[in-house]
Amino acid sequence: xxxxxxxxxxxxxxxxxxxxxxxxxxxxxxxxxxxxxxxxxxxxxxxxxxxxxxxxxxxxxxxxxxxxxxxxxxxxxxxxxxxxxxxxxxxxxxxxxxxxxxxxxxxxxxxxxxxxxxxxxxxxxxxxxxxxxxxxxxxxxxxxxxxxxxxxxxxxxxxxxxxxxxxxxxxxxxxxxxxxxxxxxxxxxxxxxxxxxxxxxxxxxxxxxxxxxxxxxxxxxxxxxxxxxxxxxxxxxxxxxxxxxxxxxxxxxxxxxxxxxxxxxxxxxxxxxxxxxxxxxxxxxxxxxxxxxxxxxxxxxxxxxxxxxxxxxxxxxxx
Amino acid sequence: xxxxxxxxxxxxxxxxxxxxxxxxxxxxxxxxxxxxxxxxxxxxxxxxxxxxxxxxxxxxxxxxxxxxxxxxxxxxxxxxxxxxxxxxxxxxxxxxxxxxxxxxxxxxxxxxxxxxxxxxxxxxxxxxxxxxxxxxxxxxxxxxxxxxxxxxxxxxxxxxxxxxxxxxxxxxxxxxxxxxxxxxxxxxxxxxxxxxxxxxxxxxxxxxxxxxxxxxxxxxxxxxxxxxxxxxxxxxxxxxxxxxxxxxxxxxxxxxxxxxxxxxxxxxxxxxxxxxxxxxxxxxxxxxxxxxxxxxxxxxxxxxxxxxxxxxxxxxxxxxxxxxxxxxxxxxxxxxxxxxxxxxxxxxxxxxxxxxxxxxxxxxxxxxxxx
Numbered sequence: 001x002x003x004x005x006x007x008x009x010x011x012x013x014x015x016x017x018x019x020x021x022x023x024x025x026x027x028x029x030x031x032x033x034x035x036x037x038x039x040x041x042x043x044x045x046x047x048x049x050x051x052x053x054x055x056x057x058x059x060x061x062x063x064x065x066x067x068x069x070x071x072x073x074x075x076x077x078x079x080x081x082x083x084x085x086x087x088x089x090x091x092x093x094x095x096x097x098x099x100x101x102x103x104x105x106x107x108x109x110x111x112x113x114x115x116x117x118x119x120x121x122x123x124x125x126x127x128x129x130x131x132x133x134x135x136x137x138x139x140x141x142x143x144x145x146x147x148x149x150x151x152x153x154x155x156x157x158x159x160x161x162x163x164x165x166x167x168x169x170x171x172x173x174x175x176x177x178x179x180x181x182x183x184x185x186x187x188x189x190x191x192x193x194x195x196x197x198x199x200x201x202x203x204x205x206x207x208x209x210x211x212x213x214x215x216x217x218x219x220x221x222x223x224x225x226x227x228x229x230x231x232x233x234x235x236x237x238x239x240x241x242x243x244x245x246x247x248x249x250x251x252x253x254x255x256x257x258x259x260x261x262x263x264x265x266x267x268x269x270x271x272x273x274x275x276x277x278x279x280x281x282x283x284x285x286x287x288x289x290x291x292x293x294x295x296x297x298x299x300x301x302x303x304x305x306x307x308x309x310x311x312x313x314x315x316x317x318x319x
Numbered sequence: 320x321x322x323x324x325x326x327x328x329x330x331x332x333x334x335x336x337x338x339x340x341x342x343x344x345x346x347x348x349x350x351x352x353x354x355x356x357x358x359x360x361x362x363x364x365x366x367x368x369x370x371x372x373x374x375x376x377x378x379x380x381x382x383x384x385x386x387x388x389x390x391x392x393x394x395x396x397x398x399x400x401x402x403x404x405x406x407x408x409x410x411x412x413x414x415x416x417x418x419x420x421x422x423x424x425x426x427x428x429x430x431x432x433x434x435x436x437x438x439x440x441x442x443x444x445x446x447x448x449x450x451x452x453x454x455x456x457x458x459x460x461x462x463x464x465x466x467x468x469x470x471x472x473x474x475x476x477x478x479x480x481x482x483x484x485x486x487x488x489x490x491x492x493x494x495x496x497x498x499x500x501x502x503x504x505x506x507x508x509x510x511x512x513x514x515x516x517x518x519x520x521x522x523x524x525x526x527x528x529x530x531x532x533x534x535x536x537x538x539x540x541x542x543x544x545x546x547x548x549x550x551x552x553x554x555x556x557x558x559x560x561x562x563x564x565x566x567x568x569x570x571x572x573x574x575x576x577x578x579x580x581x582x583x584x585x586x587x588x589x590x591x592x593x594x595x596x597x598x599x600x601x602x603x604x605x606x607x608x609x610x611x612x613x614x615x616x617x618x619x620x621x622x623x624x625x626x627x628x629x630x631x632x633x634x635x636x637x638x639x640x641x642x643x644x645x646x647x648x649x650x651x652x653x654x655x656x657x658x659x660x661x662x663x664x665x666x667x668x669x670x671x672x673x674x675x676x677x678x679x680x681x682x683x684x685x686x687x688x689x690x
Contacts, residue, residue, distance in 0.1 A: 052530060052688050071688075072536065080534050086526045090336035102328035103535040126339070 010057035020205035033196030079143030089128035133164025221287030229280035329545035351507040378434040500565040501651035508586035512550035520598025521607035533687035550587035589674035
């Protein structure tokens with residue numbers, strides 16, 4: 001049994017298809033990243049998996065159970081930090097952990113959990129006085145109280161400064177090392193790349209790419225290319241004197257040559273030298289996950305949160 | 320199934336947070352006590368309701384067979400004894416009318432030099448009453464002076480007073496403070512749980528704390544019960560403080576019996592649930608706050624908390640009878656002031672029914688999760 005099996009999942013908000021027939025599975029011990037711009041349907045998907053929302057169609061199994069109908073059983077076995085985690089203001093992380101332990105009727109060593117999430121030094125600080133990063137770590141600590149096999153982290157680092165993000169990444173890597181299965185939503189590409197074994201890129205409620213980041217880049221990105229700084233004449237010369245496909249980027253003054261094989265670079269450079277024309281800086285490039293993401297996702301990530309209404313408007317404009 | 324362990328865990332974490340919030344604690348516990356101090360001081364201080372009258376007494380008395388009779392002093396004592404007018408006598412060297420206008424005094428009385436002499440001789444004598452026609456007290460002053468005159472006239476002509484009046488209070492020696500203590504206890508029972516739960520339920524919804532708690536085994540009913548327990552504790556503490564201040568500082572004459580316990584339990588149950596209901600059916604904390612105020616404020620003033628509803632016009636008294644707080648306050652009064660336990664039993668029944676209905680509604684309508 002896989003920890004998560006999603007088949008043709010659908011969820012509508014009125015006329016808007018927030019989740020439009022997605023399917024994926026998550027393996028034991030894997031970190032699975034749901035990547036996409038705001039409004040892509042990540043949070044809706046993850047909340048359906050957590051049993052917080054009812055689906056309109058398709059099939060979802062979390063640890064073999066329907067999370068909406070068997071919410072109580074599923075909640076005993078999963079850990080969750082919701083987006084923008086908050087807690088009772090005048091409560092310390094240690095008290096919060098003990099509170100959760102009583103709710104789950106389990107005995108925990110609060111200090112050990114605090115150590116796991118790198119929060120020992122703030123154990124006695126009121127929640128309202130914690131920094132943004134420490135607050136998220138408190139959320140992470142609470143999600144660990146019931147020793148879950150499966151963790152859901154919904155945008156765990158959104159709004160944090162770079163140091164706090166890196167500290168949280170360390171915590172998440174530590175949890176992965178302990179064998180936890182983790183589902184992570186994020187709109188940060190570097191975060192997905194740093195933490196995830198596999199990534200699903202979501203856009204307008206659909207999964208537009210799925211696999212390891214390398215696989216996605218290979219499948220959806222252009223291959224390696226050579227760029228030579230020079231004039232348009234140079235581009236014409238190379239095109240005329242080799243078998244290569246040559247493009248010219250006017251803005252940057254670059255001759256761009258996609259490389260089908262490494263040896264193509266040599267032919268291109270030889271032609272450039274023969275031309276007698278000036279040519280400067282050379283480099284070979286490959287699409288990063290960023291490039292692929294921009295290509296796959298129809299609209300660049302906005303600043304707003306998940307707003308179905310606005311998303312709906314965008315869709316209409318597109319059609 | 321309800322779990323005592325979870326309710327207690329939630330009670331513990333919530334009450335600890337509450338105690339750490341000094342501002343909340345102040346409003347929860349100290350504010351009603353301050354209200355008792357303020358209202359108690361305003362209404363139980365001596366002299367409230369008496370009108371001051373300045374008197375110039377030029378009477379020289381009368382000598383009869385070597386003995387001096389001073390009728391004017393007896394006359395002024397009689398006026399003072401009404402309890403409504405307080406007499407201040409000024410020196411005879413003052414020009415009386417000038418003194419009155421110089422000191423902006425509304426009510427004055429001048430007793431002429433031959434007052435005792437004429438009275439004893441049963442000759443007519445004229446006293447002069449000064450009142451301000453635009454003032455509010457002139458009528459009372461004239462009425463009292465005339466009443467005292469009539470009394471003295473009767474005596475002088477050997478008439479005996481046939482009709483006499485004696486004033487008595489109803490119930491135990493009830494005064495304003497006795498009424499104020501149960502009223503303000505009702506106020507505290509309403510305000511603390513109601514405002515807190517409106518605020519909690521709407522803000523927890525907004526900042527997703529409810530969503531988060533829904534991922535734990537805690538149920539929404541357990542959550543609400545834990546809050547109700549806390550407000551029962553808080554209302555009871557508040558009760559003890561207010562009763563202590565009422566008795567020790569203002570000499571309130573109130574009865575303390577186990578009959579009060581149902582009100583201290585059912586009251587917070589009712590109003591915490593009502594607050595929860597308001598927070599649940601509204602979309603955001605701002606609307607919740609407004610609706611909360613719309614529900615709370617009329618109840619706060621029209622339920623007999625600060626003054627008896629008998630002071631209000633009839634239609635407002637009818638309104639009072641549909642406000643749940645009215646039955647809490649009436650019940651507290653029935654127990655603490657009138658020892659009317661049959662009446663209190665009816666109030667308890669009414670409060671219990673409303674409380675249970677609202678509690679069930681609040682739990683039913685309140686959603687942890689979204690669809």
